[in-house]
Amino acid sequence: MQHFLLSSKARTISLKAVFTMGEDKAYRTFCQMRWAETDGEAVCPRCGCVESYDIPTRRKFKCVACHHQFSVTSGTMFASRKMSFTDLLAAIVIFVNGAKGVAALQLSRDLSCQYKTAFVLTHKLREAMAREQIGRKLDGVVEIDGAFFGGHVKPENVKADRKDRRLSENRSGKRMCVVIMRSRNGKSLPFVVRNEGDAVPFVRDHVGTLATIHADEGTGWDALHAGWDTKRVNHSVQFFDDGACTNQAESYFSRLRRMEVGTHHHIAGQYLYQYAREASWREDNRRIDNGMQAAMVLDAGLASRVSRNWKGYWQRAA
Structure with missing residues (x-):
């Protein structure tokens, strides 16, 4: 097929x-x-009047009620x-x-x-x-995972001078964690935090209390057991354990990582959240034709x- x-x-x-x-x-x-409600006929953005004069030479309109000119x-x-x-x-x-x-x-x-x-x-x-994604709530089976972006530390030229970049004292302090919450057969919601565990308050705000959460063995997710039915999978042993997995969350990170490596090359810092939300939108609407996607973006922009x-x-x- x-x-x-x-x-x-x-x-x-x-x-x-x-x-x-x-x-x-x-x-x-x-x-x-x-x-769209008036079939393309202009509506004044200031007072809401549906009657206006057309100024075709400038592609503008003048409201009959408040005389405001707009495009x-x-x-x-x-x-x-x-x-x-x-x-x-x-x-x-x-x-x-x-x-x-x-x-x-x-x-x-x-x-x-x-x-x-x-x-x-x-x-x-x-x-x-x-x-x-504004005001989005996730229910059902929700997969949660985190991945770190940015903060690359260039290794020293001479091998003897190189430091273990895995240690916190040898990092730049700019590395941030993107946490994705993704409902199976549904929508996703990303957040940017310093560490995985810092995303727990966001989970409380955006995941329904009746949801079942799937997460890996990261210690930051231990607090989830107090509020939700939580299933864990140890990725150092296996990727799928008795129905518990985070494969759809990993699919999101695959797209975001390809965006970083293959397209933008550097997406960290103050813009990381914008790129994370873009990747979420692309994952959620990947089964929609490109004409409808373009219409959705244009409509959202207007x-x-x-x-x-x-x-x-x-x-x-x-």
Whole structure:
């Protein structure tokens, strides 16, 4: 049987289709997605009035009630855009097509834009993706595991000068732990903490009390036995023990690690949480065709407010 990702059902949109639709059709796509309830007719973001004057030469509208001028991207994550609507749609398609993520440098070359533009745009899309995870609760069988990223310490040139980098005193202090909580046949939720055990409070907030938790033998998970039916598996002995395993959590880390090694090369530090949430979104929606994925990201971006993390990012004081 053919794998879904190899079938034609997984390919419902392409860059060719985006670039041949033209700027007008791309603009109408944004309008249809932003104002789906009114069939693409403009709604004032300030007062909610559904009547407005069209200013076609500037692709703007003027509200009849409050006289506020606005565009299809006003008040959204795409506000103050300079890219064309066609390029924005193409960027979204390129972004969702990358199974292990897309580097900002590659996107800047594909769209012939500055690296800074691609970098901020991809992080805005990651922020839009994360809207799906807000307030998420996991139930049923939930697998939990953690993996460390970042904080690489380069070994000394001379062998005699090299130190044991496994010891805490020889580490950089920048290494962080990504903890994934993944419901079988359901959704996932990542967090970034210093150590695995620090994620226990997040488990209390986001995992139902009737859930069954599967975890490895890490001592940080011992506290889970007090609140949930918890099954453990010792990975130094076996990967599967009487129904207990964390294979789906490991699948998530496989994707995130490939993103780190093969695409971005360095995803630690202040951006680690954004990349972790992106990998979670990709895992949760891996069985959805790329056209629907692009629509989901565009819809989330238009439903998001202006990003306070990325608006004016390059103008900030260092």
